[in-house]
Amino acid sequence: MRKGLHPVTIAMLLFGFAFLYAPIVILIIFSFNEGKLVSVWSGFSPKWYGELLRDPQILSAAWMSLKIAAMNASVATVLGLFGAYALGRFGAFKGRTLFTGMMTAPLVMPDVITGLATLLLFVGLAWQRGMSTITIAHITFSMCFVAVIVRARLSSLDQSLEEAAMDLGARPAKTFLLITIPMLAPALVAAWLLAFTLSLDDLVIASFVAGPGSTTLPMVVFSKVRLGVSPEINALGTLIVLLVTLCIVVAALIFQRQEAQRLADAQMADRAD
Amino acid sequence: MSAGGAGGLGARLRARLFSQRTVVLLPPYIWLLLFFLAPFVIVLKLSISEAAIAMPPYLPILDWADGLIPDFTGTFYNFSFLFTDDLYVVAYLNSIKIALVSTIACLLIGYPMAYGIAKAPGTWRNALLMLVILPFWTSFLIRVYAWIGILKNNGILNNLLIGLGIIDQPLPMLHNDFSVYVGIVYSYLPFMILPLYANLAKMDESLLEAAADLGAKPWKTFLAVTLPLSVPGIVAGSMLVFIPAVGEFVIPELLGGPDTLMIGRVLWNEFFHNRDWPVASAVAIAMLLFLVVPIVIFQHYQGKTDEAAS
Amino acid sequence: MSDTAEKRPGPHKPSGWAVPGGDPYISIQNVTKRFGEFVAVDNVSLDIYRSELFSLLGASGCGKTTLLRMLAGLEEPTEGRILLDGQDMVGVPPYERPVNMMFQSYALFPHMTVAQNVAFGLKQEGMGKGEVEERVEQMLGLVQLGRFARRKPHQLSGGQRQRVALARALAKRPKLLLLDEPLAALDKKLRESTQFELMNIQEELGVTFIVVTHDQEEAMTLSTRIAVMNEGVIQQLGTPSEVYEYPRTRYVADFIGSVNLFEGTVSGTGAEGMRITAPEAGIDIHVDAGQTDARAGQSVAVAIRPEKIAIAKQDDKPSQGENVIQGIVDEIAYQGSLSIYQVRLADGKLVRVTTPNLTRTAERPIDWEEPVWLSWGRHAGVVLTS
Numbered sequence: 028m029r030k031g032l033h034p035v036t037i038a039m040l041l042f043g044f045a046f047l048y049a050p051i052v053i054l055i056i057f058s059f060n061e062g063k064l065v066s067v068w069s070g071f072s073p074k075w076y077g078e079l080l081r082d083p084q085i086l087s088a089a090w091m092s093l094k095i096a097a098m099n100a101s102v103a104t105v106l107g108l109f110g111a112y113a114l115g116r117f118g119a120f121k122g123r124t125l126f127t128g129m130m131t132a133p134l135v136m137p138d139v140i141t142g143l144a145t146l147l148l149f150v151g152l153a154w155q156r157g158m159s160t161i162t163i164a165h166i167t168f169s170m171c172f173v174a175v176i177v178r179a180r181l182s183s184l185d186q187s188l189e190e191a192a193m194d195l196g197a198r199p200a201k202t203f204l205l206i207t208i209p210m211l212a213p214a215l216v217a218a219w220l221l222a223f224t225l226s227l228d229d230l231v232i233a234s235f236v237a238g239p240g241s242t243t244l245p246m247v248v249f250s251k252v253r254l255g256v257s258p259e260i261n262a263l264g265t266l267i268v269l270l271v272t273l274c275i276v277v278a279a280l281i282f283q284r285q286e287a288q289r290l291a292d293a294q295m296a297d298r299a300d
Numbered sequence: 301m302s303a304g305g306a307g308g309l310g311a312r313l314r315a316r317l318f319s320q321r322t323v324v325l326l327p328p329y330i331w332l333l334l335f336f337l338a339p340f341v342i343v344l345k346l347s348i349s350e351a352a353i354a355m356p357p358y359l360p361i362l363d364w365a366d367g368l369i370p371d372f373t374g375t376f377y378n379f380s381f382l383f384t385d386d387l388y389v390v391a392y393l394n395s396i397k398i399a400l401v402s403t404i405a406c407l408l409i410g411y412p413m414a415y416g417i418a419k420a421p422g423t424w425r426n427a428l429l430m431l432v433i434l435p436f437w438t439s440f441l442i443r444v445y446a447w448i449g450i451l452k453n454n455g456i457l458n459n460l461l462i463g464l465g466i467i468d469q470p471l472p473m474l475h476n477d478f479s480v481y482v483g484i485v486y487s488y489l490p491f492m493i494l495p496l497y498a499n500l501a502k503m504d505e506s507l508l509e510a511a512a513d514l515g516a517k518p519w520k521t522f523l524a525v526t527l528p529l530s531v532p533g534i535v536a537g538s539m540l541v542f543i544p545a546v547g548e549f550v551i552p553e554l555l556g557g558p559d560t561l562m563i564g565r566v567l568w569n570e571f572f573h574n575r576d577w578p579v580a581s582a583v584a585i586a587m588l589l590f591l592v593v594p595i596v597i598f599q600h601y602q603g604k605t606d607e608a609a610s
Numbered sequence: 611m612s613d614t615a616e617k618r619p620g621p622h623k624p625s626g627w628a629v630p631g632g633d634p635y636i637s638i639q640n641v642t643k644r645f646g647e648f649v650a651v652d653n654v655s656l657d658i659y660r661s662e663l664f665s666l667l668g669a670s671g672c673g674k675t676t677l678l679r680m681l682a683g684l685e686e687p688t689e690g691r692i693l694l695d696g697q698d699m700v701g702v703p704p705y706e707r708p709v710n711m712m713f714q715s716y717a718l719f720p721h722m723t724v725a726q727n728v729a730f731g732l733k734q735e736g737m738g739k740g741e742v743e744e745r746v747e748q749m750l751g752l753v754q755l756g757r758f759a760r761r762k763p764h765q766l767s768g769g770q771r772q773r774v775a776l777a778r779a780l781a782k783r784p785k786l787l788l789l790d791e792p793l794a795a796l797d798k799k800l801r802e803s804t805q806f807e808l809m810n811i812q813e814e815l816g817v818t819f820i821v822v823t824h825d826q827e828e829a830m831t832l833s834t835r836i837a838v839m840n841e842g843v844i845q846q847l848g849t850p851s852e853v854y855e856y857p858r859t860r861y862v863a864d865f866i867g868s869v870n871l872f873e874g875t876v877s878g879t880g881a882e883g884m885r886i887t888a889p890e891a892g893i894d895i896h897v898d899a900g901q902t903d904a905r906a907g908q909s910v911a912v913a914i915r916p917e918k919i920a921i922a923k924q925d926d927k928p929s930q931g932e933n934v935i936q937g938i939v940d941e942i943a944y945q946g947s948l949s950i951y952q953v954r955l956a957d958g959k960l961v962r963v964t965t966p967n968l969t970r971t972a973e974r975p976i977d978w979e980e981p982v983w984l985s986w987g988r989h990a991g992v993v994l995t996s
Contacts, residue, residue, distance in 0.1 A: 032416055032419055032420060035412070036412055036415060036416040036419070037416065039409070039412035039413055039416060040412070040413055040416040040417070040428070042409075043409055043410075043412075043413040043489070044413075044431060046409070046486065046489070047431070047432070047435055047486070047489065047490075048431075048435070049450070050443055050446035050447055050450060050486070051435065051438070051443065051446065053446060053449065053450060053456060054442070054443075054446040054449075057449065064454075066449045066450075066452065066454060066455045066456050066459065067454070067459075105327075106327055106328045106331055107328070109324045109325070109327055109328050110328035110329075110332075112324055113321070113324055113325040113328070113329075117321055117324075117325065120321070120325065122329070126325075126328075126329055126332070127599065128599060129332040129333070129336050129337060130328075130332070131598070131599045131602050132336070132595055132599070133336060134540075134598075135539060135540060135543040135544055135594075135595060135598055136543070136544075136547075136591075136595075137543065137544050137546060137547020137548070137564055137587065137591070138544070138547065138549065138564075139547050139549050139564040139567045139568055139584070140343075140547060140567075140584045140587060140588060141339075143343065143567065143571060143580055143581065143584050144339030144340050144342065144343045144584065145335065145339050147339055147342040147343055147346055147577070147581070148334075148335065148338055148339040148342055151342055163335055164335070166331070166335075167331065167332070167335040167336050170328060170331070170332075174328075185715055185717060187713040187714075187715050187717040188717045188719060190682075190684050190704070190711075190713070190717065191711070191713055191717035191719075191778075192719070192730070193684075193703070193704040193705045194682055194683075194684070194704050194705070194707075194709075194710055194711045194779075195705075195710065195730050195731030195734055195778070195779075195782065196705045196706075196731050196734035196735055196782070197705055197730070197734050198705050199320050199705075200320065201734070205730075206719060209721045210720070210721070220437075221437075224437050224438075227439070228439055228440050228441070230441055230550060231549050231550065231568075234572075235571075245439070245441050248439075248441055248442065248445075249441060249550075252441070252445045252448075252554060253553075253554070256445070256448055256449055260442060260445060261446075263442065264438070264439060264442035264443070264445070264446065267438050267439050267442065268438045271434065271437045271438050272434065275430060275433075275434060275437065279426070279430060283426075289764055292762075292764055292765040293764055293765075295765070296764070296765050296766050296767045296770070297767050297768070
């Protein structure tokens with residue numbers, strides 16, 4: 028039945044990927060442009076990277092963003108794991124419907140609504156706005172994305188592994204630590220990274236809940252971009268793309284090697300019977 | 301051991317299990333109640349408050365001055381205001397139109413892609429999937445920004461078309477509805493492809509073989525088997541695109557023209573430029589009321605996918 | 611195993627399995643389990659004795675696994691009590707029960723080696739390091755996997771994984787071992803050899819085993835006693851030969867082995883036997899007396915196992931005066947060690963007969979569409995009233 032792909036399907040794939048990647052490729056090319064224009068080539072130069080790395084505004088905002096992202100990812104992974112575990116393993120409990128709703132709504136809620144609402148809460152609580160408020164706002168939606176990833180993995184886990192651990196005398200908390208968490212490890216790593224990038228990427232919510240002195244990287248980028256195109260931003264984009272690509276490719280290679288090893292082992296083992 | 305003792309043991313076990321569950325459930329539950337649900341109650345409250353020149357810039361809706369039972373001093377003025385000024389109604393309708401058209405465009409581009417990836421040979425499949433996910437991990441803001449350089453009057457696309465002799469005047473492609481559509485479809489395409497792929501990839505190949513075996517031509521098999529079975533993926537993907545697109549701010553702000561009215565942008569302006577928090581809240585509540593139905597549909601299908609997975 | 615085999619009755623002795631003196635080891639008392647509206651286990655009472663190899667047999671969804679999970683503590687009964695060695699187990703969590711389970715999927719922890727898997731339960735007990743190592747070695751020796759100690763589960767074959775799961779479940783020296791479809795994931799050849807291995811280990815350690823299975827041959831081979839379950843209820847409880855030779859209900863007769871059922875009416879009872887008029891057979895069927903208290907006129911069914919029916923050629927009419935009918939061979943299935951004949955009676959009823967292939971080639975083989983005589987003794991038929 029698998030006769031290969033229909034030419035129309037292949038054409039659609041090519042078109043789709045060209046659409047997804049053309050802007051990124053162009054962004055990268057023009058980050059090395061000598062001139063200030065990002066659409067007319069005027070010679071190769073890495074000077075915009077130098078400009079970028081000397082821009083104190085961008086550097087301090089990037090540092091702020093990284094701190095927020097790391098904190099957000101760590102807390103969101105724990106909360107998202109707990110939430111996913113409750114939804115995946117506890118069966119019916121009081122308030123489940125409300126909980127499910129609160130765990131899924133942030134996935135699609137428009138940022139402007141979430142941002143405004145969260146800000147009003149902080150104003151109501153007379154909470155000093157700054158890094159902490161941005162982090163809290165980010166955790167709130169990040170944990171829901173974490174939960175989606177963890178739940179997908181959790182539902183594919185054989186529940187009898189946890190039952191076997193308990194049957195062998197491990198208390199629930201110990202079972203969770205010794206069996207559930209190691210089994211979920213790849214999903215937890217992926218979830219942490221996703222939460223990290225979601226936070227690093229957010230402009231709208233951060234703009235609402237930020238206070239003086241808590242300018243994040245997207246806020247700086249946004250203000251620069253509104254004033255007009257700047258090759259400095261191209262350089263920044265290129266660095267982000269390279270970093271992410273590197274991470275993903277390395278992760279994929281490790282995963283692929285493990286998978287290949289596992290397959291080879293399994294084939295060897297089956298010959299033993 | 302007596303029956304009473306057994307009951308005691310059972311109760312103890314239940315109490316223990318309950319407390320262990322509570323430790324897991326309570327932190328995310330309380331977090332979401334406090335930082336997700338409570339804010340919406342406040343937005344609701346504020347949307348029926350009066351604006352004031354103060355900090356925070358609104359009057360309380362409940363006046364606690366005369367004792368236990370507060371006076372309701374709220375107003376629905378903010379909501380009626382939304383209907384008296386053309387701006388808001390037009391912005392709402394325009395947002396829905398833009399989100400709807402973008403969703404359909406995403407579906408038309410995303411479905412064949414998801415289908416192609418799901419049917420691709422094993423080694424290719426993971427690589428292609430990664431190519432879909434990768435842009436999603438890189439800065440959304442910068443990727444939207446990249447389109448400015450492509451679409452503007454002396455941008456890459458116009459230069460290319462002029463260079464090829466297809467046009468001799470640059471086409472106005474930036475700062476209008478067209479660029480907003482491009483930006484939204486571009487940004488949200490992975491959100492359409494991923495649920496569709498997840499759905500199509502787990503589809504049982506033997507169903508298609510059975511249809512073929514029973515004499516259905518490939519396109520008939522697609523229409524009669526594949527398409528109906530992928531409805532949950534289509535709904536999930538469409539909602540993941542449609543709902544956030546309605547409230548999109550960055551794309552219309554960067555790529556749209558001054559007259560590209562979208563409700564997310566209106567809300568932002570009410571809040572940051574006019575500093576009218578009550579009207580901004582009313583805009584948010586009105587948007588939320590409209591989005592409740594799609595959100596519930598999304599949750600329903602999300603729940604279904606979870607059930608199917610477990 | 612010879613020990614246990616001696617306790618089993620000969621094929622024609624309906625006497626029960628010799629219930630040892632003293633209290634039952636496991637006592638399931640009026641246990642019911644409901645999942646919402648669905649009743650998975652319906653008021654089941656059952657006593658199991660020390661060192662038994664007991665099987666819960668039934669089709670999927672009959673409640674046997676739920677019953678097993680209640681013994682493990684993975685489910686709580688909705689009603690009723692479960693006593694283990696006189697102690698009430700209701701409310702005792704799985705991690706505090708002296709009971710271990712071998713899961714159908716084996717549930718080996720994929721991130722631990724074979725030795726770590728086997729040691730897991732011992733470590734939970736707080737056993738010392740040296741002692742753990744010693745016990746792990748001993749258990750792996752028992753299942754002949756000593757040299758695989760440092761492998762991960764995915765580096766093992768299906769049969770090896772099954773034995774790791776067994777070693778892990780036995781490592782804590784449980785009072786009771788629960789086995790959920792222990793052999794279902796193995797192929798047929800391996801299954802047979804593993805059956806005997808399982809019986810040897812059970813005998814060697816003297817642990818009480820409760821096995822859940824849907825495979826009646828497996829249950830017959832392994833068990834001291836079998837409980838046949840259907841729709842949450844125990845249909846029959848007895849030794850393998852009891853449930854096979856003396857099924858009490860149509861369900862059991864049909865589920866265990868294959869059977870010919872003739873619906874009929876009791877037309878005579880006496881000291882020497884019972885006569886049942888069976889229109890489907892076209893004759894009166896005679897059976898031994900004393901099987902049931904069915905009275906004349908009552909509707910019953912007579913169950914006759916295919917191997918208890920003799921088949922003979924047209925010119926070789928059996929000399930006996932009763933339980934003889936004529937038919938035409940409809941189908942023949944040659945299975946190597948035996949042949950199965952499907953014979954059509956006058957009114958269309960199909961009867962199944964099996965005969966061992968004692969010689970390599972029969973002198974005068976019975977052929978398709980050949981008229982034949984079928985006959986059986988009074989002892990062959992079992993009267994079923996429900």
